Amino acid sequence: MKSSHRRTVLTGAKVVLPTGVADGGRVTVEGSRIVTGRPDEPGTVDLSGHWLLPGFVDMHVHGGGGASFSAGSAEEALKVIGTHRLHGTTTMIASTVTGDLSDLAGQAGVLSELVEQGDLAGLHFEGPFIAASRCGAHEPSLLREPDPADVRKLIDAARGTARMLTLAPELAGGLESVRLLRELGVIAAIGHTDADYEVTREAIEAGASVATHLFNAMPPLAHRAPGPIPALLEDERITIELINDGTHLHPAVLGLAFRDAGPRRVAFITDAMGAAGMGDGVYPLGPMKVEVTEGVARLVEGGSIAGSTLTLDDAFRRAVAVDGLPVTDAVQALSTTPARVLGLADSVGSIEAGKDADLVVLDEAHRIAGVMRKGEWLSGPPLSPAV
Incomplete structure (x- = not known):
């Protein structure tokens, strides 16, 4: 069965991962969680010129x-x-x-x-x-x-x-x-x-x-x-x-x-x-x-x-x-x-598959451009979906 959860793919940003910064990185969110994405997924949001950080x-x-x-x-x-x-x-x-x-x-x-x-x-x-x-x-x-x-x-x-x-x-x-x-x-x-x-x-x-x-x-x-x-x-x-x-x-x-x-x-x-x-x-x-x-x-x-x-x-x-x-x-x-x-590292604190989709988008001046919590945008989405 296909998942009924909405999927969002965030691309183009400088993504701060536990292993370092991925320039032009890709993060896929399904429902409230970060997941491993597919290369052909719809729902893509282009975050070029931005930073993507864990909440x-x-x-x-x-x-x-x-x-x-x-x-x-x-x-x-x-x-x-x-x-x-x-x-x-x-x-x-x-x-x-x-x-x-x-x-x-x-x-x-x-x-x-x-x-x-x-x-x-x-x-x-x-x-x-x-x-x-x-x-x-x-x-x-x-x-x-x-x-x-x-x-x-x-x-x-x-x-x-x-x-x-x-x-x-x-x-x-x-x-x-x-x-x-x-x-x-x-x-x-x-x-x-x-x-x-x-x-x-x-x-x-x-x-x-x-x-x-x-x-x-x-x-x-x-x-x-x-x-x-x-x-x-x-x-x-x-x-x-x-x-x-x-x-x-x-x-x-x-x-x-x-x-x-x-x-x-x-x-x-x-x-x-x-x-x-x-x-x-x-x-x-x-x-x-x-x-x-x-x-x-x-x-x-x-x-x-x-x-x-x-x-x-x-x-x-x-x-x-x-x-x-x-x-x-x-x-x-x-x-x-x-x-x-705080004992919460299994669910928050870094951008990794399986963790909560808690994300912060910053512009190049490091100012808030969007905030996502558990897969829901609290402000934003920061940019229109890419065509």
Whole structure:
């Protein structure tokens, strides 16, 4: 029997594959999946003069489109998801911010339903188990030590959809909670921390595997007190998150981290709050108020940087144009590495037969020309079918 699935053949683009760039490559989509194509297939779309990349994967995002995952509303969450999808992020996990445990459990209940219906790939709890001295845009009065019983409550509230939890391992219960998360199959991420080098090493040995936005919300590197940064950079078991918006990290620092860890261990994230995809103004971030001026988000009270207004297409463009990264390395950091870290590499993160047809089309200036998710164009098709 012939398949009833619609087939689309994308040709002519520079296709970024796991093996490199195929100039004038060919990708065939049937239904929601990438398949091996035939040379005589109808439905061809000519993408000459464009780039074809795997859909971006964001493992740390709080909001966008004027909405926030922490609102505890499915409607707001879908607005966040829709905003970032149009910028190429076809897979994301929802990040919360510090709140009462009961509030976070309620948010987890709402967001877990969106995971179950396929809109999200999981949940990330950032706080409340973080250091007050490095809390950034998290409400200090709501912080608490990472008691393993409380950690388990949050994970249980997510009903099997929790993929990551950020904590400060130097706090009482920190190392025990890292071990618990490993047992539960949830990523333990080190962040918003005052841990020294030795404690960070202990946390890695206990099972921590991600550095939450490396360099930000942790002690800076010092030659006699190295702190967590070198411990996280030097260990092959750690994937480091980097916010490539030009505000959170100087290009020289980003380049240093990228060269040291390599694209296999770097995940570019947005850490975006509600202003992503919007203009300047005042926005909520959990219980906090954030003012965005010229695209930079800071707390109304205190002035700390409060997430970003970044989208991953901008992070890609900056990686290539400003940081000088090869396109293949940028794609690995934006798609392949985060997909692998989140345990999603069987379905997303690269352009390969059998994977979801999550694709991003960029023009020669690396600007979004089309986005496909599971075989459906969210914007586009970018060009008319070839005659």
